[in-house]
Amino acid sequence: MKVRIEWHYSKSKSTEIAFHSEEIEASQAVGIAEDLIKTGRTKNVVFIDQFDNQWTVKEMKGYLKGIETEPHNLIVYFDGGFDRPTGSAGLGCVIFYDQNGKSYRLRKNEAIEGLKSNNEAEYAALYMAVQELAYLNVHHLPVRIIGDSRVVINHLTEEWPAIERDLSDWADKIEAKMESLGLYPDYYLVNRNANKEADRLATQALQGTDISATIEVVK
Template identity: 65%
Template sequence: MKISIEWIYRTPKRTETVFRSEEMPAAQGLLIAEDLEKTGRAKSIAFIDSFDSTWTIKEMKRYLTEIETEPHNITVYFDGGFDRATSSSGLGCVIYFDQGGKSYRLRQNAPSEVLKSNNEAEYAALHLSLVELELLNVHHLPVVFIGDSQVVINQMSGEWALLEKDLSGWAKRIDEKLKDLGIRPKYELVPRKANAEADRLATQALNGIDITAQVELAVDND
C-alpha cells in the first residue's frame, strides 16, 4: 500500500503549519512518522492512502503487523482475447504481490468457448484475476488492476456508462466478488505494450497452451 504522511508542525512559539509528503510504501512512511514523533515538533501525524482514507500511527502499525504473513502490495495485470473465426477466447492475468518478506509473480490463463466479444473476454479476464486473488486468500486490501481495455477500465471505474447487457452482467459479478473479498480496487489504463505479459497469456490460452505458474522474484539490491 502506498501512503502520504500529513503532519502539523508546531514551533516552540506554537506557530503551526501543515505538511504533506509524496506517496511512499506504508512501511517506509511509518519509519519516517516515528522519527518525526521523536522531534517533539509534530502536533499530529496521519497517513493518507490512495483512497483518501486516514490512518493513525497505531492503526498503521497494526495493519503492517497483520499483513506480514499474508499477500499484500498487490498489482494485477489482466487481458482477454477473442477469435471471431472460432468464437473462442483466451484470458490471462498476472499478479504481483509481497508475502513473508519476499516478492512473487503469479501467472494464470484460461480458454473459454462461451464468450461473444473481445470486450466480454476482457471482463472475464478481470474476473479470472479475482478468482486467483481469492485462492491466494487476499481480502480487505487495496488492489491495483491494470489493463489495456478502455471499455473495462472506464466502465469499472465509473467513467463510462455500462449499457450492454452481457457486459453489465460481468461487471455485477466482479463488483459482488470485490465486495465479498473486501477488496478496494483501483483501475489503471495502460497501452497494450505495457500489458504484454497478460496479453501473451491470453494468446497462449487461445492457442491451447495452459499456464499456471508462481515464482519468487529476485531482489534488486542496486
C-alpha cells in the same frame, strides 16, 4: 497500500506549521513518521489512505504487522483475446504481491468457449484474476488493476455506461466478487505495450498452452 503523511511542525508555542507528503508506501511512511517524531518538534502525525481514512502511527504499524503473513501490495494485470472464427477466447492474468517479506509473481491463463466478443474476453480475464485473488485468500485490501481494455476500465470506473447486457453482467459479477472479498480496486488504463505479459498469456491460451505458475521475484 499508499498513504500520505500529515503532521504539524512546532518550533515554539507560537509557531506551528502543517505539512503533508506525497503518497508513498505505508511501510516507508511509518519509518519517515518515526524519524519525524524523534526530532521532538513534530506533533499530530497521521496517515491518510486513498479513501481518506485516517490512521495513527500505532494503528498503521498494527495493520502492517497483521498483513505481513498474507498476500498484500497487490498489482493485477489482465488481458483477453478472442478468435471470432472459432468463438474461442484466451484469458491471461499476472498478479504481483508481497508475503512474509518476499515478493511473488503469479501467472495464469485459460481458454474458454461461449463468449461473443473481445470485450467479453477482457471481462472474463479480469474475473479470472479476481478468482485467483480469492484462491490466495486475499481480502479487505486495496488492489491495483491494470489493463489495456478501454471498455472494461472505463465501465468499471463509471467513465462510460455499460449499456450492452452481456458486458454489464460481467461488470456486476466482478464488482460483486470484489465486494464479497472486501477489496478496494484502483483501475489503471495502459497501452498494450505495457500489458505484454498478460497479452502473451491470453495468446498462449488460444494456442492450447496452459500456464499456472508462481515464482519468487527478486527486487
